[in-house]
Amino acid sequence: xxxxxxVLAQGxxxxxxxxxGDECARSNGKFCLHWFLDNFDNRFLPRVVEHIEMTxxxxxxxxxxxxxxxxxxxxxxxxxLWFANLASIFYTIPSIAYFQIMVAVTGIGWTTIEIALxxxxxxxxxxxxxxxLHGVPPETLDAAEGMGLTRRQMLTxxxxxxxxxxxxxxVRVATVTTISLATVAAFxxxxxxxxxxxxxxxxxxxxxxxxxxxxxxxxxxxxxxVIVVAQRLLSPWQRARGGAT
Amino acid sequence: MSDLLNFYVDNASLLxxxxxxxxxxxxxxxxxxxxxxxxxxxxxxxxxxxxFLSINISNAFRALPSLALIAxxxxxxxxxxxxxxxxxxxxxxxxxxxNSYTAVDGVDPDAVDAARGMGMRDRQVLTKVELPLSxxxxxxxxxxxxxxxxxxxxxxxxAGGGGLGxxxxxxxxxxxxxxxxxxxxxxxxxxxxxxxxxxxxxxVTPRGLALPKELQTIVxxxxxxxxxx
Numbered sequence: 001x002x003x004x005x006x007v008l009a010q011g012x013x014x015x016x017x018x019x020x021g022d023e024c025a026r027s028n029g030k031f032c033l034h035w036f037l038d039n040f041d042n043r044f045l046p047r048v049v050e051h052i053e054m055t056x057x058x059x060x061x062x063x064x065x066x067x068x069x070x071x072x073x074x075x076x077x078x079x080x081l082w083f084a085n086l087a088s089i090f091y092t093i094p095s096i097a098y099f100q101i102m103v104a105v106t107g108i109g110w111t112t113i114e115i116a117l118x119x120x121x122x123x124x125x126x127x128x129x130x131x132x133l134h135g136v137p138p139e140t141l142d143a144a145e146g147m148g149l150t151r152r153q154m155l156t157x158x159x160x161x162x163x164x165x166x167x168x169x170x171v172r173v174a175t176v177t178t179i180s181l182a183t184v185a186a187f188x189x190x191x192x193x194x195x196x197x198x199x200x201x202x203x204x205x206x207x208x209x210x211x212x213x214x215x216x217x218x219x220x221x222x223x224x225x226v227i228v229v230a231q232r233l234l235s236p237w238q239r240a241r242g243g244a245t
Numbered sequence: 246m247s248d249l250l251n252f253y254v255d256n257a258s259l260l261x262x263x264x265x266x267x268x269x270x271x272x273x274x275x276x277x278x279x280x281x282x283x284x285x286x287x288x289x290x291x292x293x294x295x296x297f298l299s300i301n302i303s304n305a306f307r308a309l310p311s312l313a314l315i316a317x318x319x320x321x322x323x324x325x326x327x328x329x330x331x332x333x334x335x336x337x338x339x340x341x342x343x344n345s346y347t348a349v350d351g352v353d354p355d356a357v358d359a360a361r362g363m364g365m366r367d368r369q370v371l372t373k374v375e376l377p378l379s380x381x382x383x384x385x386x387x388x389x390x391x392x393x394x395x396x397x398x399x400x401x402x403x404a405g406g407g408g409l410g411x412x413x414x415x416x417x418x419x420x421x422x423x424x425x426x427x428x429x430x431x432x433x434x435x436x437x438x439x440x441x442x443x444x445x446x447x448x449v450t451p452r453g454l455a456l457p458k459e460l461q462t463i464v465x466x467x468x469x470x471x472x473x474x
Contacts, residue, residue: 089432091396093431097399097428176308194312200320209320216312217309
C-alpha cells in the first residue's frame with residue numbers, strides 16, 4: 001500500500017497494484033503469468049487460505065445444525081416441512097443481496113459472511129441426511145430390533161452408516177456451493193478469492209479476473225475430489241458392491 | 246416497513262422494468278441449458294449408457310463457481326451478456342442433465358418391453374412410453390434449475406448489467422431499503438416461476454402416475470447417484 005502510494009505520488013497514470021516493470025501488466029494483458037507468479041504469495045495465496053477457512057467453518061457449522069435438525073425430524077417427523085421450507089427460502093435469496101442485508105444486522109466481517117454461507121448449506125445437508133435415514137430398508141431395521149438393539153444403537157450402528165453415502169453426497173454439494181457463494185462475500189469486504197475479482201471490477205485488471213476465477217474453480221474441483229475419496233474410505237461396503245447407483 | 250412500501254410505490258416502473266430484464270436473462274440461460282442438457286440426458290437414458298458421463302459432467306459443472314465464470318468472462322471478453330449466461334447455464338445443466346438421465350434410464354423395463362412387444366419402433370418407445378413416464382422427474386430438475394438461475398441472475402449486474410441486480414449491487418443509490426425491496430422481488434419471482442413450472446409438471450404428468458411428494462419441494466435432495474465419481 002505504501003509502495004503504491006509512493007508511485008502515485010510520483011504522478012502519472014498508474015494501474016493500482018501494477019507498480020513495477022512488466023510490460024504485460026502495464027498494458028493489462030489477458031493473463032500475465034509473470035505478474036501472477038510474482039504476486040501469488042501476497043495477493044492470491046492469502047485469499048485462497050481465507051476462502052478455505054470460510055468454507056470449512058460454514059460447512060462444519062451448517063452440518064452440525066442441519067444434521068441435528070434431521071435427527072430430530074427423523075424422530076418427530078412433523079418438523080420436516082417447517083425446516084425444509086425455511087431453508088428453501090434462503091436458497092432463493094441472491095447471495096449478493098444476503099451479504100449486504102446481513103451487514104445491516106451483524107456488521108462487516110466474518111460473522112456476517114458465515115451466517116450467510118451457513119444458511120445456504122442447511123437445505124442440502126438437511127434433506128440429504130433425512131433422505132439417507134429414510135432410505136434404510138425396513139427389513140434391516142426389523143433385523144436390528146430383533147437383535148435387541150436399542151434405538152440409540154440402531155441409529156449409530158445401522159441407520160447412520162447406511163445413510164452415509166447420502167449424507168456425504170450432501171456435504172459434497174454443500175461444499176462446492178459454499179466455495180461458489182464465498183466468492184461473492186468479497187462484495188462486502190475483501191476476503192477470499194472474490195477479493196481480486198471485485199478489485200478487478202474497479203481496476204479492470206484482466207489478470208486478477210482470470211487468476212482468481214481459475215483459482216476458485218480449481219479449489220472447488222479439488223474439494224469435490226477430496227470428498228469423493230473420503231466417501232470411498234468411509235463407506236467401503238459400497239465399493240465392494242460395485243458402487244452406488 | 247413503511248420505507249419498504251414507499252420504495253415499491255415510488256419505483257414501481259423501475260422494478261417492473263428490472264424484473265422483466267431479470268426474467269429474460271434467466272429465460273435465455275434456462276433455454277440454452279435445456280437445449281444442451283435435456284436431449285443429451287434423455288438420449289443417454291434411452292440408451293442406458295453413459296451414466297458415468299452424465300453424472301460426471303453434472304458434478305464438474307456443479308463445481309464451477311458462478312462468480313469465477315463471470316470473472317474469467319470479464320477478463321477474456323469484457324462486459325457482456327455472455328458472462329452471466331455462461332454462469333447461469335453452468336448452474337442449470339447439472340439438475341436437468343442428471344434428472345433427465347435418471348428419469349429415462351429408470352423407466353420400468355417391463356413397460357418398455359410391453360411397448361416393443363406391441364410393435365412400437367425405437368422412436369415411439371421413447372416418445373410414447375419413456376418420455377411421458379419421465380416428465381415428472383425431468384420437470385423437477387427444470388424447476389430446481391430455474392430457482393438456481395433466478396437467484397443467481399442478480400450477479401448479471403457485475404457482468405454487464407441488467408435486471409434487479411442493478412438495484413441490489415447499487416446500495417449507495419438505492420439504500421438498504423432498495424436492496425431489500427429488489428431482493429424480495431427476486432425471491433417472489435423464484436417462487437412464482439417454481440410454482441408455474443409445478444403446474445406444468447402436474448399437467449404433463451400422465452394420469453395414474455402419482456407425483457411423489459419428494460419431487461414437490463423447491464430443491465430436491467442431491468441424488469446419491471451423484472456420489473459415484
